């Protein structure tokens with residue numbers, strides 16, 4: 001298990017000790033147990049429902065405006081499938097174009113390798129801190145924590161990520177990672193924590209979002225102006241031209257991508273598109289699916305380095321970290337199409353009730369339920385109980401597929417992964433997973449009967465599974481059956497989630513909405 | 516010493532080469548089913564319908580982002596720029612190399628600062644506003660794209676000052692995203708701007724202006740327009 005988290009103590013004067021120990025998702029109990037936190041917190045559930053409903057409604061409007069939305073989705077899926085079919089050739093093409101434009105390309109088999117490369121570049125640049133643009137992949141490889149071990153501070157600059165970082169907390173949504181925090185909590189976090197990390201918040205800081213954003217602006221401006229190294233992820237990279245692209249809203253991305261001397265971009269090997277023209281598809285699909293806008297406020301594209309403009313040193317790290325495992329599963333492979341828009345989170349009835357922390361990884365919601373087990377190698381070897389619980393974190397209602405801009409058939413993959421769980425852990429364990437899900441979620445759905453009904457509605461749609469939940473060669477009764485028959489099969493979780501969570505989240509004011 | 520450095524460099528090189536080969540091999544091994552190249556059906560709209568007035572649509576969509584849109588003609592341009600600057604009481608404005616001098620004819624009692632020699636980031640941070648042209652504008656999405664060309668300058672210029680006045684000529688406006696990409700050069704650093712910077716991170720309440728310029732004025736120069744009518 002990944003339980004030995006290093007405790008980082010940064011004690012030199014002027015070097016803020018903001019992230020010690022860094023909270024991580026390691027040790028999250030299986031989904032049904034982890035979900036109980038949100039399920040037991042009516043305020044948090046109300047926040048989540050309000051948030052997901054708002055974004056979902058906005059997204060529907062943004063999508064309706066495009067008469068050719070379906071054609072864009074079909075093209076988006078095909079472009080990504082094409083990438084998956086000829087990754088070696090495209091990666092090599094990207095590499096040679098980035099190098100030709102003055103960049104340096106590195107390859108990393110796993111997170112440790114990528115983190116070591118980043119640390120080495122930062123040290124070689126003589127820097128002891130980096131500013132960061134929000135990036136899922138660096139959360140996945142726990143880069144901040146690895147850098148902290150080397151005495152390097154990593155400052156998150158996206159407002160929500162800043163809230164999460166200053167609150168010694170974990171993100172709970174891809175697009176709005178601090179969705180579980182309300183404005184008063186954010187004000188309190190800023191008041192108590194900003195000073196230790198740099199420019200303090202004004203003593204009389206109120207809880208108006210405008211005021212809070214202004215406090216973040218001032219706090220971070222200082223860091224942007226002095227930063228010498230920035231770390232980013234990438235939304236897309238174009239093989240044909242060597243161009244890398246980051247989409248964002250606040251301008252913190254532009255700051256990081258423009259002001260420092262050295263830029264390090266970490267990207268998963270699946271983030272490619274073959275040609276420049278392909279961006280015309282994703283620049284329409286992504287903003288409307290994600291922030292539900294016609295276009296996000298800022299998109300930056302750069303190719304290598306430009307003399308006299310922006311960082312003069314550019315490192316691109318191409319990361320595997322389990323992606324080739326995903327690729328080896330011909331059913332699960334389509335998960336690599338994902339453009340991390342978060343639309344599937346906002347339509348998911350399970351996510352809406354449990355929030356993001358329960359998924360135990362930076363990838364929450366339906367995409368997390370299919371991607372995390374695959375990245376952890378479920379196609380090749382048995383996985384731990386928490387990982388095995390993720391494919392069950394769904395009622396298979398199919399809403400995620402309907403909104404997915406790259407048409408990932410998430411329910412199909414969920415069912416496929418359940419067959420792998422059955423194969424690896426036996427049907428009794430699989431039963432236990434279903435039953436556990438029933439126990440914790442049944443109430444939130446208004447009883448197991450309703451959750452069962454949700455599943456049946458899905459199968460009427462006909463996309464996914466028969467109503468008996470036929471899984472592989474083992475014929476399992478539907479969830480409703482499991483609810484009655486398997487109630488007592490599952491042993492209680494070894495670490496109660498609340499205790500685990502307290503240890504990680506360091507709840508300051510006695511149980512805030514975050515957990 | 517040198518010897519050690521050479522050895523270290525060689526080791527690093529070997530490691531990198533190893534990771535590269537290893538990943539490429541893993542990918543090839545993952546192709547258990549020998550996936551074939553996929554043809555991409557591009558049945559989506561690449562051109563904007565001919566009956567759409569892209570200039571009107573652009574003005575409308577930019578305004579939707581709560582940017583301020585000024586509509587003017589070539590003759591009224593200098594006055595409009597001066598007005599836009601005055602509306603936010605800019606005292607110091609940075610002027611990128613290549614911006615037509617005539618555009619600044621009406622800008623008086625405002626310090627005009629050239630980026631030559633290049634300003635430091637701290638200096639740029641102390642400037643109130645920036646005036647730029649743009650490379651392309653997109654009607655459907657209300658987007659302006661800067662490509663660091665003449666009159667736009669390096670990326671930091673339009674980032675650090677809190678007020679961005681951007682001049683868009685009607686012939687720079689295309690319908691949709693596909694048309695814009697065709698006009699752009701990927702080798703240049705590109706910044707796509709759709710309204711002022713914004714966040715919805717706090718309870719999904721939209722706040723305009725976090726790190727990028729909080730105020731965006733788009734000055735739309737339309738030769739078809741005979742009277743100046745700022746919106």
Ligand code: SF4
Nearest residue numbers: 338339341342344404
């Ligand atoms: S799976 Fe689809 S809907 Fe979900 S985040 Fe990825 S691209 Fe978006």
